[in-house]
Amino acid sequence: MSEFIVSTDLYETSDTNVYTSYHFARALGIRPKLYFVDSFSPMIEKTFHPASIHTNYIKDNIWDYEYEVTVLKKISRQLERLSLSKKDFDFEVFEGSISKGIQHLKQHDDLEFISVGASDHGEIHRLFFNTFAEKTYFNLEKKCLVIKKKDNQFRKVYMLLNPLEDNDETLAHTIELIKKLKTKLNIVCNANVEFLGLNLEAFPLEPPPWEMQNKATEMLYEKTELMLKELESNLKKEGIEVAHTMQVSLNKESALGLTKLLHEIRPDLVIMSPRSHFLRHFSIGSVTHYIIKHNDCNFYLMP
Numbered sequence: 001m002s003e004f005i006v007s008t009d010l011y012e013t014s015d016t017n018v019y020t021s022y023h024f025a026r027a028l029g030i031r032p033k034l035y036f037v038d039s040f041s042p043m044i045e046k047t048f049h050p051a052s053i054h055t056n057y058i059k060d061n062i063w064d065y066e067y068e069v070t071v072l073k074k075i076s077r078q079l080e081r082l083s084l085s086k087k088d089f090d091f092e093v094f095e096g097s098i099s100k101g102i103q104h105l106k107q108h109d110d111l112e113f114i115s116v117g118a119s120d121h122g123e124i125h126r127l128f129f130n131t132f133a134e135k136t137y138f139n140l141e142k143k144c145l146v147i148k149k150k151d152n153q154f155r156k157v158y159m160l161l162n163p164l165e166d167n168d169e170t171l172a173h174t175i176e177l178i179k180k181l182k183t184k185l186n187i188v189c190n191a192n193v194e195f196l197g198l199n200l201e202a203f204p205l206e207p208p209p210w211e212m213q214n215k216a217t218e219m220l221y222e223k224t225e226l227m228l229k230e231l232e233s234n235l236k237k238e239g240i241e242v243a244h245t246m247q248v249s250l251n252k253e254s255a256l257g258l259t260k261l262l263h264e265i266r267p268d269l270v271i272m273s274p275r276s277h278f279l280r281h282f283s284i285g286s287v288t289h290y291i292i293k294h295n296d297c298n299f300y301l302m303p
Contacts, residue, residue, distance in 0.1 A: 002112040004030045005105060006089075007037075007136070010074035012081070016150050017117030019082045020298060022089070023152035024145065028180050030113070033090040034075065037101030041068045062086040067093060102135050115145035118292070143173075146292055146299040151268050158186045158265065160258070160272040163224040170273050170302055171231070177271070177300075178240050185235065187244040188261065191224045192254055221248045255290035262295045270295075273302040 006021040008014040018034065025032035041055045057066045063086065067075075071093055079086060094101040105111060116136055136144060159174055161167050178185045228244050235242045245265075247257055262270065274288040292299055 001110060002028075002030055003108055003110040004028070004032045005035045005108070005111060005114040006032045007114065007116050008034050008075070008078065010036060010071065010078055014117045015078065015082055017115055017147040018078060019084070020147045020149070020151050021115040021145060022082075022084060024115070024154065025113070026088075027154065027182075028113075028177075031088070031090060033092055035101075035105070036071065036075065036091075036093050037098050038068065038071055038093050038095045039097055039101075041071070041095050060086075060091075063091050065091075067091075068095075099135065102139050105136075105140055111140070111142055113143045113145065114140060115147055118146050118148050141303040143303065144301045146301065148292075148296050148298055151298060154181050154269050155183050156186070156266070156268040157181065157183055158188050158262075158267040158270050160270065161187055161189050163189055163191050163220070163227045170271070173302060174271055175235065175238055175240065179238075184241040184243065186265075186267070187228065187231070187242065188258070189224055189228055189244060189246045190254055190258060191220050191246075191248045217248060224248060255287045258287070258291055259294045262291065262297065267297045269298050269300055271300045271302070 004021070004025045006018055006025070008018055022032055056069045058069055058072065059066045060072055075091060076086070079089075094104050096104075105114070114136055157178065159170070161170070174185065224246055228246060232242050232244065245261065247261070270291075272288065272291075274286070288301075
């Protein structure tokens with residue numbers, strides 16, 4: 001059975017992630033597992049004299065496992081704040097560093113999804129390098145939710161596509177996801193022609209460069225329109241209601257255009273694959289990084 005890991009720091013900063021991920025997992029028919037990396041408890045007896053302080057553990061009746069007292073109190077308070085029940089979750093604590101905690105998840109053979117939170121004071125809004133979200137995505141190569149706002153419905157779902165790339169794997173999983181969420185799929189198709197500028201030495205005398213630019217843009221528009229019509233027809237056969245928005249541009253920055261569009265449509269969830277050339281992976285300054293940083297919706301990242 002698929003495993004859905006929900007990362008938490010036990011404080012209010014991860015409440016949005018825990019709440020939204022719980023409802024997302026429930027829609028998929030999966031029991032989520034809360035995962036906390038406790039980097040403090042194992043350091044106590046190393047830092048203090050053994051006779052002066054010890055970590056205390058007690059057994060939780062619902063999860064039937066011994067946890068450090070402070071950790072158990074904090075996770076209980078978090079679920080109480082969100083009006084959620086322990087019975088709806090599994091709970092795992094890893095004692096050690098953040099990096100080792102992420103590496104430990106590689107031992108979870110059934111792990112398919114993992115969710116991470118991103119708030120105004122941390123994670124995505126800092127430089128993305130070396131944060132928990134970045135380490136999780138690149139080290140585990142699993143489907144990853146970046147949660148930025150509370151949601152329990154996921155009604156406005158959008159998928160970002162590039163007509164110039166192979167989208168078969170992304171589409172196949174999106175179809176499965178949309179069916180479980182029982183909602184409409186909105187496709188945002190962004191196509192950009194990158195044309196060598198005004199250096200006439202790079203081109204023959206005929207046709208003129210501007211005619212070549214216009215022809216390239218026209219051909220891309222036609223190809224995109226044809227692809228979308230075929231895609232919509234196939235999705236309707238799957239019983240999925242679908243609509244699309246198309247952007248075709250010449251030598252424009254995709255990040256700015258997509259961000260402006262997302263601000264206008266205000267989606268609940270955006271599906272995309274950061275490993276595509278279109279989104280330029282997930283590095284600092286990439287289209288993916290810019291979009292996530294400058295939008296307040298939730299993101300579903302496919303490896």
